[in-house]
Amino acid sequence: MIKNEYHHGNLKEEFLKIAFNFIAKEDIDKLTLKVLSDATGTSRSAIYKHFKSKDALIEKIIEDGFEQFDNSTSPILKDKDKPLIDRFYFTGKEYIKFAKENPNLYRLLFGKKYAYIREKIISIQDEDCSGFGALKLAIQEGQESGILKNDDSYKQAIIIWSSLHGLSSLIIDGFMDVAELYEKLYDDMFKTLLAGIIANKVKLLSSLPFGDKLLKVK
Amino acid sequence: MIKNEYHHGNLKEEFLKIAFNFIAKEDIDKLTLKVLSDATGTSRSAIYKHFKSKDALIEKIIEDGFEQFDNSTSPILKDKDKPLIDRFYFTGKEYIKFAKENPNLYRLLFGKKYAYIREKIISIQDEDCSGFGALKLAIQEGQESGILKNDDSYKQAIIIWSSLHGLSSLIIDGFMDVAELYEKLYDDMFKTLLAGIIANKVKLLSSLPFGDKLLKVK
DNA sequence: TCTTAAATGTAAACACTGTTTACTTTATAT
DNA sequence: ATATAAAGTAAACAGTGTTTACATTTAAGA
Numbered sequence: 001m002i003k004n005e006y007h008h009g010n011l012k013e014e015f016l017k018i019a020f021n022f023i024a025k026e027d028i029d030k031l032t033l034k035v036l037s038d039a040t041g042t043s044r045s046a047i048y049k050h051f052k053s054k055d056a057l058i059e060k061i062i063e064d065g066f067e068q069f070d071n072s073t074s075p076i077l078k079d080k081d082k083p084l085i086d087r088f089y090f091t092g093k094e095y096i097k098f099a100k101e102n103p104n105l106y107r108l109l110f111g112k113k114y115a116y117i118r119e120k121i122i123s124i125q126d127e128d129c130s131g132f133g134a135l136k137l138a139i140q141e142g143q144e145s146g147i148l149k150n151d152d153s154y155k156q157a158i159i160i161w162s163s164l165h166g167l168s169s170l171i172i173d174g175f176m177d178v179a180e181l182y183e184k185l186y187d188d189m190f191k192t193l194l195a196g197i198i199a200n201k202v203k204l205l206s207s208l209p210f211g212d213k214l215l216k217v218k
Numbered sequence: 219m220i221k222n223e224y225h226h227g228n229l230k231e232e233f234l235k236i237a238f239n240f241i242a243k244e245d246i247d248k249l250t251l252k253v254l255s256d257a258t259g260t261s262r263s264a265i266y267k268h269f270k271s272k273d274a275l276i277e278k279i280i281e282d283g284f285e286q287f288d289n290s291t292s293p294i295l296k297d298k299d300k301p302l303i304d305r306f307y308f309t310g311k312e313y314i315k316f317a318k319e320n321p322n323l324y325r326l327l328f329g330k331k332y333a334y335i336r337e338k339i340i341s342i343q344d345e346d347c348s349g350f351g352a353l354k355l356a357i358q359e360g361q362e363s364g365i366l367k368n369d370d371s372y373k374q375a376i377i378i379w380s381s382l383h384g385l386s387s388l389i390i391d392g393f394m395d396v397a398e399l400y401e402k403l404y405d406d407m408f409k410t411l412l413a414g415i416i417a418n419k420v421k422l423l424s425s426l427p428f429g430d431k432l433l434k435v436k
Numbered sequence: 437t438c439t440t441a442a443a444t445g446t447a448a449a450c451a452c453t454g455t456t457t458a459c460t461t462t463a464t465a466t
Numbered sequence: 467a468t469a470t471a472a473a474g475t476a477a478a479c480a481g482t483g484t485t486t487a488c489a490t491t492t493a494a495g496a
Binding site: 118119184 | 390399
């Protein structure tokens with residue numbers, strides 16, 4: 001595909017790339033069509049040949065963003081070679097790391113404004129057992145092996161997700177000086193959370209990160 | 219103070235009142251100066267005689283909003299006639315209720331955009347022991363009476379706040395169908411959380427809401 | 437009470453925003 | 467080679483927050 005001065009070639013992909021790079025540094029509502037047109041050397045209305053609206057471009061960013069988020073977290077949770085508790089621990093840590101490194105993207109993925117896209121994606125994840133679906137599956141795995149309490153896995157998954165989301169939000173939305181001591185906070189939160197969903201007959205030893213030897217059956 | 223057609227009387231207060239009523243129903247970024255001027259029968263630029271900018275009006279809303287939030291939650295936490303665990307339980311419940319009933323205001327108070335105002339307010343609350351300061355104080359009270367683990371009260375407060383914020387966000391930002399089963403979720407989360415910060419020598423009985431009789435010293 | 441100054445309003449313009457329209461240029465397929 | 471589709475532009479539109487110059491009313495002092 002040869003490009004000349006007039007036609008750009010693959011403007012659509014470039015718009016997305018520029019938008020991604022932009023929210024790596026600035027908030028999404030600072031992103032204007034002028035930013036995109038200036039960066040590509042096109043006119044402000046060029047985008048409408050590739051996206052129905054500015055929102056449509058953002059929706060695509062969100063879809064790609066969820067894929068990126070899932071690629072960062074789910075593999076850790078699914079790695080059956082490692083002990084389950086370790087997998088929970090490191091997945092949660094990666095969750096927070098992702099939020100910390102991509103705050104603007106994270107807010108986009110888990111904020112109110114585009115909840116309808118998240119809704120759609122989560123229902124897909126429920127089917128192919130990625131993302132939130134993977135978390136529920138991992139909890140079920142823990143219940144079946146007797147490590148976790150037999151309870152509603154959906155409810156347990158939400159409590160875990162809720163805690164991670166809460167801590168991540170505190171970190172990236174500038175609550176006090178949380179960002180500095182967040183690692184200790186996470187370890188504490190994890191212990192607390194784990195104590196709540198772990199089976200009664202299983203005792204948790206103190207060291208972190210955990211290993212399979214650190215779980216003791218009473 | 220007599221009003222005629224030209225001068226309004228107390229336009230500043232009315233702007234705030236209208237803005238408050240507006241975010242009770244719609245998101246803050248739907249609030250335009252035209253909405254305010256139409257509702258008061260004034261011109262779009264009238265607001266600049268009372269506020270430096272649109273943002274300055276929003277900042278005032280946030281300050282008032284925090285006062286409102288504090289009035290809803292802190293009194294429950296400070297009521298020393300009731301057992302401490304009950305106070306934690308019902309304060310948390312009120313926290314979530316506030317978020318549920320005022321989602322747009324809650325997002326304004328705890329979102330990223332106006333974090334600098336929250337920062338300012340929290341430092342005030344630290345001094346007069348309202349809001350976040352009240353939470354830390356209540357935790358210290360629990361530690362001194364031997365009910366709670368002797369740990370960094372600041373860290374414990376953040377973990378609690380983080381959990382409440384996470385669950386509230388899930389509810390109001392449209393995460394799945396959390397809104398329906400949030401009461402059960404809250405009870406579960408509270409138990410889990412409490413198990414994490416409660417002193418080892420204290421055993422927690424199962425019923426909710428708790429009472430002082432439900433705490434048993436081993 | 438008359439005059440003056442301050443407070444509080446308006447209208448018009450400004451530079452932005454996202455979006456639509458009509459038009460132009462280039463690429464592609466028959 | 468030519469018709470058609472794809473992909474760009476420029477100009478206009480309504481909307482945004484904000485500033486400027488001006489008008490009206492209120493309040494205060496002599």
